[in-house]
Amino acid sequence: MSEKFLEVKDLRVVYTQNRKTVQAVNGISIRLERGRTLGLVGETGAGKTTIAKAIMRILPDIAAKITGGEIWLDGVDILKLPPDEMMNVRGEKVAMIFQDPMTALNPLMTVGDQILEVIRLHDDCDKKAGMDRAGDMLELVGIPRERYAEYPHQFSGGMKQRVVIAMALACDPELLLADEPTTALDVTIQAQVLDLIRELKEKYNTSMILITHDLGVVAQTCDDVAVIYAGKIVEFGKKEDIFDHPAHPYTIGLFGSLPGMAVGEKRLHSISGLPPDPTALPEGCAFWPRCPHAVEACKGKIPTRKIRGVHFCQCVKEKEELQEVYSHGRS
């Protein structure tokens, strides 16, 4: 029934900037089954977008380098594919929805032609049929097909994001990478766009990786959640596991920083300190300088603790202690 569709093994990516090495992704492993949605949650700069771009192999050539790991998609290690075969994977098997719809579209091309471009790259059809399909895609995302020949500047932000989604879905991709698809939109449009993505995903049984820092979006959309900190997965589990029994102190901190609905809280809680400098990550667990429960052992090798079922956490504390941390952290 469910099959392993995407498997990322120990992925490592570094950026080189002014002779400094930025360790963006430090050994990420992900498994994703067909039709499921994985949420990647974490702060800005945690390496979420880099993971998605590595899967697409569209990291900037000069600055970024994949230094290790494998990415298996449907039984093929796509990191080993020659560039011309990778072009057939991009857009057809894997598609990406970008963060900022304002800049993701070419301002000098009509929106229809931009959708047509991806269709004609992957499907053998003449221009007329392709334009028809591009029109269908526009209607699918709720834009009248009469607007085919309009330019991006004639669309609002939410409409542009719909165009970006139409473009990503035009060739029925098997894996959809949605990189903060709603961050640039206001809240009412966010809900519409999320509903749209979910609907289309169910219709085509697409797998999806949803990148976000918005826990509300995760709750609405995802099956599994991976919490990322400084290029590592610190906690992984089913959505229910993570939301009801967060174990890692960082995850708890994240939830703690959500505004509570209850009694009039005056201030939002925040995790003290700043994310670590990715050019000089601390030894051991990258979170220990900010962790309220840090002990000496945190600077050493961090074990992976199984909590329940698929729920894992990377922390030196024992399972029981972690549960305790949870109840403690909330009080």
Place this chain on the structure above:
Amino acid sequence: MGRYILKRLMTMIVILVCAAILVFTLMYFVPGDPARLQLGVDIPEAILQAKRHELGIDTPYIVQLGKFLYNAFLRFDFGYSWKYGVSVMEELIVRLPRTLMIGIPAMILNVLIGTVLGIYSAIHEGKWQDSITMVIAMVFVSAPNFWVALMFILLFALKLNWVPAFGIENLQSYLLPIICSALPGIAVNARQARSSMLEVVRADYITTARAKGQKDRVIVRKHMLPNAMMPIITGVAGGLCQLVAGSPVIETVFSIPGVGAYMLSGVNLRDRPVVCGCVVFFALFTSLVILIMDLSYAFLDPRIKAQYAKGR
């Protein structure tokens, strides 16, 4: 769109009149008596006075200015050269093709070679191809073109004897002037094209195009180039204006009787009708080129077209 063009043409006329007033005033107040300059120092006052009357410079400034503007803008007549007594307008018409014979081919070379070099350099950013291209471009941006021209004459005309060193006897004699005027423009344009391509390379829609699985070559042609084109056009148009207005130097070095050389001789002899005629002509040419450039933006960018349509 039509309304926009009309508005721009009106502005252009205002600018031309301003330029004309400015250059006339400057030439009027330049020290030195034109009559004495023409006839020599030891000339009796009566003859000088007669000469002044003949040149029409014995009336007050404002009368002379009014007469000049009336003739220039309503009768398209800049008067006669004080020195040679030839109609300035007729002389300009004879000389213009020679200047354009250098300016237009130089501009075409500039667009073709400069833009291609810039794109090539941008695609190989940080690699040796990029460094070499940019160093060469830097050299030709910095080298004064009269010096380059002299070196070329030494090498190609005197040593190798491939082309004539000066004059306009045959088509080959235009070869060196064209190359010498084009070189700085090519260098400037290559640098401009490179930097505007690099700006576009990092744009999100390029990542989008790559994510679609588009080939790199097509991405450059279809997505990058059109978006990088506007600063390049600006540079090329500016370059053409400079080619024509900067023609005095090259025309002097190669002894080509073009508009530039004409203006220079006018300045040297304080020949006011010649200088005023040339400057107004340059101003007209520059305004036209800029207008065409602005209109070409509308064809490249639908956002600008929408603005023009609103008549802004």
